[in-house]
Amino acid sequence: MTLLEKAPVKGSLYNLWRITLLTNPDACNLHCALCFLRQRGRSYGKGEMPWKVAEETVRKYAACGIREVIPSTMGEPLLYSEFENLERLVQELGLKLNVTTNGSFPLKGALLWAKELLPISNDIKVSCWGFGQKTWDALCPGMNWNVYIQNLKTLANVRRELAQNSVEPLSKLTIQMAVCQRNRGDVDRVIELAAELGFDRVKLNRAVFLSGSEALQKKEQLSKDDFLDVSLYKQMPLKIEGTFLFPATEAPPFKKCPFLGKELWILPDGSTEPCPDPENRFRDHDSGKDRCEFCHLFPKKSFSPVEN
Template identity: 25%
Template sequence: MDSFTPTTKLEERLVISATRKRIPLGGSFELLPLCNMNCRMCFLRLSTEEMRAQGRLRTADDWLALAREAKEAGMLFLLLTGGEPFMYPEFDRLYRGLSEMGLFLTLNTNGTLITEEYADLLAEHLPRRVNITLYGSSDEIYGQLCRNPHGFTQVMRAIHLLQERHVPVKLNGSLTPDNWEDLEKIQQIAHDLDIPLEVDSYMFPSSRKGVCKFDEKARLTPEKAAEGYVKIRQDELSEEAFRELAKAMAECYDKGVDFPGECDPEPLPCRAGLSSFWINWKGMMTPCVFMDQPGIPVFECGFEKAWEYVKQERDKLFLPSECTKCGKRAFCTVCGACAYTETGDFQKRPDYMCAMTMEKLRLMAAYADEELSQQIT
């Protein structure tokens, strides 16, 4: 998982250049593992007691000093996340300090703790974007999924506070069995508010095994995740673009044949460890949030040394050989983190992703066949 997604041509050019030169253009600071909600599918959240048993929070001075080192090494884009970043005790001071460094800041938040004071702070020091996860379209869904019976009301208030102050907002969504029936309502809310929405039907398991709990029943089956993928694409794409995608996926479903023999190892397909990094609340730098290795304690060894280590270790990682040879790879989103979190091994094929990809292709092929039949008739 990359630390940020470019949204302009300039950002795309910066990313391409930084990736080629191995410059840490984008980073993520996971400030804390605490959250005011308790979502069933969360793989990061700890209670206060669990957190204290494992370590301590870093101070704002620690993070600011590290940010200066990272900026010196080339970082321009920084994601602040958690847990819930607005629970970080020194959030105001840290956010102001990072903003005054000239960094392009993005926030990942559940949105429930954004008050008028926080909205004013964000308006004063405008972030690149505030990413708010929208888990459902009612307080009832929030009560079931997030154990917060007032969550939807709080989030909608936060969105309006930010919009009134012209703070850029994007909505994120994760499909689960608890909010599956709510997808269209979530999409309609985004359309009505004129806010970009990105929903994902695939959910990574936890890489922090033995540390954070993960409820497998809180994520969709591979078949349901594939169905969700189709519904999401239908909402995101124009009718013509969706039709073209369906044709291409139908072709892959019918004629995608595995490559014979051995193939050269395929490097990880993302920018993690090339031009982006993740630093968790304990101070471990890893290529991305879904990997707990390779990791190195950045506060102890310094940013430059940590980045060199992550780059070198990342170069030793490859996709599973079965994935490299697979004839369905064009429409599979497998990555190193997916293989690792699903199987515990970067070199093992993630069966969940295989099943999801095959069902995606089957569903899109069925749609393309139906379209063709209607045209013939």
């Protein structure tokens, strides 16, 4: 029996709490070295999600009880041409956004985006490639470190200002980092930066490498000894989470895939995927095979035992 077949809520829409819309997977203003599309060597090729698809999808799953909508986690979501429509729709339906942005805050700048997003989001995750221009030049060329830091400060400051007059909870703020060899040495300073700015969480994921990216993987993959001993950060006034906290050879602190049956990914044409695993997303599926066999997020051996 496959992991998918073991899903406790297989086939039920009513256990979903969140959907991710791949609104604009090929539209981004940055060129990160570890970007999945760069690893793949070509675009995703499915275009931008038409508003009709986005609206019908959000209304359908809102009726089933979802609480959050994530706009594209491939591509930069703030470049979605229908983003303002999406903001209006989630407010109309009483949902929240959960946004992962690359930190450049394109089109409107950090101040306007902060004012728009903070009241209507549950979490704003800002991607981080390291501490200082040198690491960013290697992993995300084109982003100015000082501008990036200023954007983070703006986000935190606007939240403080809005909080003075807001009765509704404002969005949590997270710094999210894909950790690899190049930026491993920056992790401490990124955690300190997040705490200093008043962010709520640092999410540290180990960098993921697609099949065919062996040269990059050889250069950047962490060894077993590189992982973070989170007990050293107990005094920090923020949460530290993510797959970087446990080596690939050790079981994560859950026994089933955390996505399966609880979330759903919607492609630009409205079709769905049960999880965000990038290897499966780009693979030509053989219907006879279990997608979890190919998983690059949680190797099957990570779940022990899957029955629990």
